[in-house]
Amino acid sequence: MESDWTLTRLDGRDDVALVTVELHNPSPVDRRVRVTNRLSGPLLPPRRAGVPERGWDTDGFTGVVPAGDRRTLGYACPAPDERPPVEVRDEGRASAAASESTAAAAIRGLDAARPPADALPDASAAHGAGTASAAMETDAGGRSDDEAVSQNDDPPASDETPSATGTDPTVVPPSVAAWLAAAERRIERGEQLTDASAETAATALGGADDLAALDEAVAADAERLRAVSARAARLAERAAAVDVPYTALRRLA
């Protein structure tokens, strides 16, 4: 068994090593091989649907390299360099295929069964229910909500007190407030970048790749806000014109 390895660093993350191993089996029979990680950190294998690909375990990889063929493996490991990063052991002629955990194969091969994060009810709605089970659900949902929040930096909608919407006419519903706050943040960021000096732009930029997306999002915000404002103005006018003749109606009833 001939083997060759490379060790590189993950872009922007000097603490994570990317290891590739190329295996070549020049012999005329299939051979089983064991590749063991020698780096000091935990091995992060390639995964599908959250489950490690076939052959990977916590220390390395076991698999078959077909006769006269090549096989390339790769994994990540948060650890300092060490050379060589792997130990490759030829375990001789491959016998019948070893059985693998079919539950893992089922998860890899079939579609995920989890409902999408977008389908989750608002965390504040669950708070309103106030039962023990609702509290537990919020707890569980909180974790997945965190993912969504970190993506678009929206504040959790539960900051608003839902009861206030009923009494104070100037407080808008929490979902509307959250939407406006998110739009405001995008617009502020866009304003920082409009006519900005190089330094301001550099500080305002997290990553350069999302600029086009930001521009599009702000343009969409502008259109949506104008539409909402026009509709809101029309509704406010109509609302002001409403004059229910309740005393006359009560007499009728």
Added chain:
Amino acid sequence: MIVAVAGGKGGVGKTAVAYNLGAALDAVVVDADLGMADLPHSQGPDLHDVLAGRADPMEAVCHGRVSLLPCGRSLAGARAADVGCLAEALRTVAARVGDVVVDCPAGLRADVGVPLAVADACVLVASPRRFALADVVRTRELARELDAGLIGVVLNRTADDDDVPADALRRTLGAPVSAVPADPRVGRSVDDERPVVSAAPDSAAAEVFRSLGDRVRTCKRERRGRDDHSVNSV
């Protein structure tokens, strides 16, 4: 022994079959429908909690006329549940109580695949309507791929005028096909917690579930014999 009750199409009566088969076997019935649970749920931890690492599988088992491991109803719970832990949870319950019947969800996603992969055998449920038959054949293929032997096929809620292609189905699926005639007591059995094997022991449905239970036991004996044999030969 772990028996998965699957069937592809929703609404064909998988839950009623799983519940009544569980009663015939004196097994724990696990509601593995993580997104749309059916079995009755009371207070206490459920399968969502087990799969999110918040509860031990045995803690979530409710003992009643039929022992159940119910599943939570919330989308948040379904999202937090890791289907990868389902295999271990089912094995834990089976190791502690003996027999486990898993009520699988509809469809062919990972939450059906994992119970089929862990199960020693499976029972497929189909409605005698033609549209449901294609799905049961697909589920059969998945079970075959995941090494879950087929113990039997239940054609649920047959009526006298149904033209059931039982022979063709038996040939296609390679397992005995038994018909459960439409009987309101089967449909009500889950909600009322009154399995037909005890509530209506003379009914045709009870007879089907008893014989299905017998086939599971035979299969279990055969497996045990085979395992002993292979241990001896090593």
